[in-house]
Amino acid sequence: MSVQRGPISQFIERNYLHFNAAALMDAAKGYEKHLDEGGKMMITLAGAMSTAxxxxxxxxxxxxxxxxxxxCTGANLEEDIMNLVAHSHYKRVPNYRDLSPQDEWDLLENHYNRVTDTCIPEEEAFxxxxxxxxxIWKDADNAGERYFPHEYMYKMLLSGVLEQYYEIDPKNSWMLAAAEKNIPIVVPGWEDSTMGNIFASYVIKGELKASTMKSGIEYMAWLADWYTKNSEGKGIGFFQIGGGIAGDFPICVVPMLYQDLEMENIPFWSYFCQISDSTTSYGSYSGAVPNEKITWGKLDINTPKFIVESDATIVAPLIFAWILKQ
Known part of the structure; x- marks a missing residue:
């Protein structure tokens, strides 16, 4: 074992030898190998991973x-920032399985929106x-400018206007880290989020133009350009946390480039891992095994493929700990 490994990595390597545990270990080592050989990695965030x-x-x-x-989903884009500015106001409900409809109604009446065992406070967060x-939306609208959803969030974070509210160590906000690095984000279906709904309400009221927000089609066109420019050499890996649109949308850029734009030399995704508890079943897109993606022109026959059928809130931090040598 390499001496620079920390205790978490040592624990995983010593104990995670079979079944889903071994799949976790294999996926982590595959991710590390991909980076060591000069590859790049996309991470996709489904569900409520930011609230986790x-x-x-x-x-x-x-x-x-x-x-x-x-x-990532629109929910993950905003919920990391909500946690940054309203953490102390969140309400944890460990016995969430026992809640009655009346209990749920009482949470709503008290302006709490529940995500499993965690309630997001409407006033302090949204x-x-x-x-x-x-x-920021209004300034762009007035100036006739258009940006992507994440670009508006980056502007807000980098302006410092939220610093007065910080309730966690800012080093634990992935959105703040992403804004400071200016790493690209695609947010398919952003309209399906609280901020998306709020934006739509201003459009309906005539206060903002819908076109002030760049669309999902524009995200795909942007991603096609980015993929083409970044897929040389070892290529780009795909690390999918959960299922849904956060993964389904960007993985399709490869078959689109190859089949629809007839760019016959475009490389496939060069690593694939999905952490999901979605069972393989009839018509379950999130539960499709990686080999199925070969038939759709997303993965090559030789692409390293991993699937960890487990809870992403447990698995993803462990894989990240291995990659970070913790």
Missing amino acids: ELGISLAEMIRQDKVSIIS RRLQKHIHA
Whole structure:
């Protein structure tokens, strides 16, 4: 064992020898090998990984250049910042499985929105961000400028306007780390988020133009250009946390370039790992095994492929700890 490995890595290597545990170890070593050979990595974030505080490990991955690009849901884009500015106001409900419909209604009445065992406070999280992001949207709208959803978030973070609210160590915010590095993000289906809904409300009221926000199609066109420019050499790996649109959207850029744009020399994704508890079943896109992606022109027959059928909130920080030699 390499001497620079920390205790978490040593524990994983000693204990994680079979089944999903071994798949975790293999995926981590494959990720590390991909980077060591000069490859780049996309990480995709589904679900509520930001509210699960993945930022504690992901922010350090970003700072140490272990990730080149991120694809995430609109929820993950905003919820990391919400945790940054409203952490002390979150409410934990360990007995969430026992809640009755009345209990859930009471949480709503008290302006708490529940994500499994964690309730996000509406006033301190959503509304605290709303006034600041609205000002940035409005400035762009007035100037006839257009940006992507994540670019507006970067502007807000880098302006320092939120620093007055910080309630966690800012080094644990992956969005802040990403903004400081200016790493690219794609946010498919951003409209399906609280800030997306808020933006839509201003459009409906006639206060903002829908075109002030760049669209998902523009994200795909941007990603096609980025992939083409960055896939030389070892190529780009794909590390998918959970299922859903955060993974489904960006992985399709390869078959689009090859089949629809007829760029016959475009390389496949050169590493693939998915952490998911979505079972392999009829029509389950998130539960599709990696080999199925070969038939769609996403992965090559020789692409290293890993699937860890487990809880991403447990698995992802352990894989990141290995890559960070913790």
